[in-house]
Amino acid sequence: MTAPSRLRTAPLRRAFAGAFIGALGVFLAPAVPWPAGAEAQAPTRAQNLAQAETPGPRVVASILPLHSLAAAVMQGRGAPALLLPAGSSPHDAGLRPSQAAALADAEVVLWVGPALEAFLVKALPALAPGARRVALMDLPGLPLRPVRPAGLWGGEPHDHGADAEGGEGGHDVAGDVAGDVARDVAGASRFNPHIWLDPEIAKRLAGGIAEALAAADPAGAALYRRNAAALARRLDALDARIAARLAPLQAVPFIVFHDAYVYYEARYGLTAWGGVTLAPNQPPGARRLAALRAAIRADKVACVFSEPQFRPALVDTLVAETGVRTASLDPLGVGLTPGPEAYFRLLENLTDSVVACLSGG
């Protein structure tokens, strides 16, 4: 099959996408049931058409935090479409026909990269061959951090500088096996893809989004850069608020559900003691659970966090057995209204949960 000409009209490209759907069973597989309301949040044909009437390019962003940054950068010249509702995990997502059509219609696609949205690796070149496809994790100079194995990471607080080569230490044999799984899960990347949870990195992402949009739409370049600069000032203020709230809690150890918060932990000097599971859709083994349980029983952790994207049965079990405090951390923004404010709400909500659980309040 040949790639569609860039001169084809949008309806033809949509028809092309429809013809493709049968051949895309691998990444259209609905292996994970979508949560209620997911379809309501997925981009609709009406949204795509409405978007086409704005002066800016047709932009699709993969997940809500990226969508929010892009919405702020585009303000005054259009609005991006959101590909994945926040209730579904990008780690194990599939594509619905409406989402495939949105990609086929896009001129710019913003995503984190193969380490997060693995389902887009083959789908993007197939569905959006003519689009400008921007993997934001590839922006030069980002302070990327390695994926940590599940299990216990030890109680060393993060330093505040970039530490791309790791040095977490203290991994057990099960952890080393998990590390191999991490490289499988993450594809070619050994770096942790949850880059958006550090407002300082979010500023860089906004800058990268502005430059990608400016390249796709030179007439809007000045607006995109102005918006990105205004967004950066707001992100600085958000960062200062969060830092002030978390400063008294830096030494309080906790366990996360999966290793989604390393950039947030590093930014604010928090002490993550471990993760329940490496790949959120894979349950941890008995050895790892036993190690976590022993650490909790020994009062080494103050809180165990669950996540709304995944069934918390394992966390429930750990909590019931040990009486440790628990709260939900949401890295993606379930229930938030997509748009320029969503990123700020997501970080504030995340911080509310961390403060409440670590302080016992």
Ligand SMILES: [Zn+2]
């Ligand atoms: Zn994740």
